Amino acid sequence: MNDFIHFIKKPKYSESCKKINWKIFFLLLFVLFLLSLALGPVTRILIYVCGFNNAVPTFILPKKILLIIVLAPIVEELFFRLLLIFKKRNLYIYLLCCTLLGIWYSINGSDTKLVLIVAIAIACIIAITYYDQCKLAIVKRYGFFFYFIAVVFGLVHISNFDGITFHNFIFTPFIVLPQLMMGVIFGYIRVTYGIAYSILFHAMVNIPFVLSLL
Template identity: 25%
Template structure:
């Protein structure tokens, strides 16, 4: 499994038919994911010892303190992973449906990032009417999705790597402040997320979008569970 993963990264290809996703494969990929995160987090851990990094907003930790912790817990393990998978990996396979879903989610996310920092559910609920309008327009005005599909397939190796790198780099915005030197070493600071981006991308292409989302959701769930356990132990002490 590990060998197949790294061989795929050397030459990622777009496939039409997903393979069977067994529990054995699922478990092995979860373990692989945490090994990748551990290895790629070493540099960040070293930098943190010098206390030069600004505060890192970790929703899995910071949001468990409020009265909406249960709601946010569901957001972190369900809604958040779904949004990120749609934005970063859904269009690794181009269809008119996928394009419409992508823009229906992207528009509310951009509005939220520009005007609001806090979570507002109605932004994401607006994705439904947006999707209907965008999907209708794509079909009504003959949007050339086939040309985009041909381009993505012809450049898939670069598109795949770009999706993983972008997924990692957007998490730099979780820092309260971004200094110029952080931009210089952004691949190292976001390496844990980039490595997970590769894993989720691999699952998305080999086993389908739903299983990629399931993998992402599981990783977030385990992370939140570990944080909650840590807080509970601290509370008992």
């Protein structure tokens, strides 16, 4: 755990992933489970007091299992964690992901999300064009970049709720506090052990939620 604590104090850029340490992997999984368990009642109270409603679409159980344990971890890890190791190859994969998501949103009529994906894809093309300059800036300010991605990952989950107003918006970061913590731990797993292990970790984090639906 010392390596994890040292990393979150001052994230450092590295392109060399370590061999997986299953002891640390499952220990972090257990720590995250305990933190989520502790924060669960607080977030539920805030959701009730602020008048938020669950806006997640309802699916039949097999689709929920596929979405939560398979698709969500793959899509979210590629989208939020892949570029924590900033390589041209990863930028091309990221651009491909944006293209596929753009096609999906255009078919399903989600105009706001489509515009956002197009903007991100354009930023990705700019990053490919000015790769050396972008990489230098990210490596120099890697701590900011790492935590920016973690915060964005957490805040994106605000879209899981309806009933957000100007008056209760200030409480939304507390509602997604578990996801903010997940963003940090997922990021550490990705940078330290590789994207495949962050996808696996993400999937395992989602398993208790699926079990609660059975």
